[in-house]
Structure formats: C-alpha cells, structure tokens
Amino acid sequence: MSHIAVERNRRRQMNEHLKVLRSLTPALYIKRGDQASIIGGAIDFIRELQQVLESLEARKKRRSSSFSTSPTPSPRSSLLTTTTGSRSSSSSPTTTAAAKELAACCNSPVADVEAKISGSNVLLRTLSRRIPGHALRMIALLEALHLEVLHLNISTMDDTVLHSFVLKANHH
The missing domain is CATH 4.10.280 (MYOD Basic-Helix-Loop-Helix Domain, subunit B)
Structure with a gap:
C-alpha cells in the first residue's frame, strides 16, 4: 500500500x-x-x-x-483545602480568603458532599440515595442562599444519585 x-x-x-x-x-x-x-x-x-x-x-x-x-463520620466533619496550581495543602479559614480555590468535603450517613469554590463560581457535587423531589428541594435551597444554578447534571445508578451543580454566587 x-x-x-x-x-x-x-x-x-x-x-x-x-x-x-x-x-x-x-x-x-x-x-x-x-x-x-x-x-x-x-x-x-x-x-x-x-x-x-x-x-x-x-x-x-x-x-x-x-x-x-x-x-460513622458526622455531617459536620469537613476537610478544607486550598489549591494554587496543582498543589493542595490544609489551610485555616484565615488563609482561605486569599486562595484561588477552596474545596470542602462532607461525608455523612445522608450524603457525600464536595464543594469547590473559585471566585464567584461553585462546583457542588452530592452523592446520596435517590429521594423523589430531592433535586428540586436542593435547587430551592441553593437559590435561597443566593446561588444561581448555571448547570445541573444528574447521574443515577441503582438507588444512588449524583448531583453535579455549577453555581454562581450572587452577592446581594
């Protein structure tokens, strides 16, 4: 050939x-x-x-x-990390204000929650068992907290659901 x-x-x-x-x-x-x-x-x-x-x-x-x-881990147990570039390190709340990105995780019997904040954008992921109407309640709660839902992806597997939100913080 x-x-x-x-x-x-x-x-x-x-x-x-x-x-x-x-x-x-x-x-x-x-x-x-x-x-x-x-x-x-x-x-x-x-x-x-x-x-x-x-x-x-x-x-x-x-x-x-x-x-x-x-x-079982309590809902209030969280891990805060700041990210600058590709390195992560533990940080106190006083140093997080100057950080480029802030991440927090919370694992509880109800849900695993991960949040990453970069500027006014928030990436929020929740992994929990499937509960009818749960997504609507979460959206209402996020909007009550002045977070605008820019994008929502819902993935399910058996009785488990992953909600991936992209949010924008509206400062009022």
Missing part, C-alpha cells in the same frame, strides 16, 4: 473513533466539535466517572463497616 493510502486509512479510522467517542460523551463536556475538544471532553467525563466510582466504593465500605464498631 502506498504511503498516501495508509495515511488516508489512518485518518478515516481516527474520524470514526472520534465519532464514537463523541457519541459516548455527554454533550455538556464537549464545548466545540474539533478533535481536541472531543478528546478533552471525554477525558473530563472519564475523570468524573472515576470520582463517582470512588465515591460509590467509599460508600460501600462505609456501609459494610457500619455493621462493625467504627463510628
């Missing part, structure tokens, strides 16, 4: 694979239709799926260990 035919075949395969990748990735992860955006969106989607899997595995461990004598 000539070099031109081999290259044409390779491009055809790449385009077919990109079509499949795009069809498997939710549209909200792909900003544009170019190759880099499709691949980047798929990477972001896979990372979020990995986080869901880790959360589900942690929940499964907590449920199996709840039959033992180990205490």
Whole structure:
C-alpha cells in the first residue's frame, strides 16, 4: 500500500473513533466539535466517572463497616483545602480568603458532599440515595442562599444519585 493510502486509512479510522467517542460523551463536556475538544471532553467525563466510582466504593465500605464498631463520620466533619496550581495543602479559614480555590468535603450517613469554590463560581457535587423531589428541594435551597444554578447534571445508578451543580454566587 502506498504511503498516501495508509495515511488516508489512518485518518478515516481516527474520524470514526472520534465519532464514537463523541457519541459516548455527554454533550455538556464537549464545548466545540474539533478533535481536541472531543478528546478533552471525554477525558473530563472519564475523570468524573472515576470520582463517582470512588465515591460509590467509599460508600460501600462505609456501609459494610457500619455493621462493625467504627463510628460513622458526622455531617459536620469537613476537610478544607486550598489549591494554587496543582498543589493542595490544609489551610485555616484565615488563609482561605486569599486562595484561588477552596474545596470542602462532607461525608455523612445522608450524603457525600464536595464543594469547590473559585471566585464567584461553585462546583457542588452530592452523592446520596435517590429521594423523589430531592433535586428540586436542593435547587430551592441553593437559590435561597443566593446561588444561581448555571448547570445541573444528574447521574443515577441503582438507588444512588449524583448531583453535579455549577453555581454562581450572587452577592446581594
């Protein structure tokens, strides 16, 4: 086969694979239709799926260990970290004001909650058992706290639901 035919075949395969990748990735992860955006969106989607899997595995461990004598984490137990670049470190509330990003986690018997704050934007994820009408109640509560819901993604698996919010803090 000539070099031109081999290259044409390779491009055809790449385009077919990109079509499949795009069809498997939710549209909200792909900003544009170019190759880099499709691949980047798929990477972001896979990372979020990995986080869901880790959360589900942690929940499964907590449920199996709840039959033992180990205490369940309280809803108020939280971990604050500030992120500047790719490094994370524990921080006191006084130094978080100058931080570029603030993250907090709360694992309770009701839900696992993760919040990341960057400027006026908030990424909020909750992992809990499925409760009818829960998403609407959370949206109402967030709006009462002057947080505008820019985007909401709801993923379910069996009786578990992951709510991923992108919020904007409205200062009133």
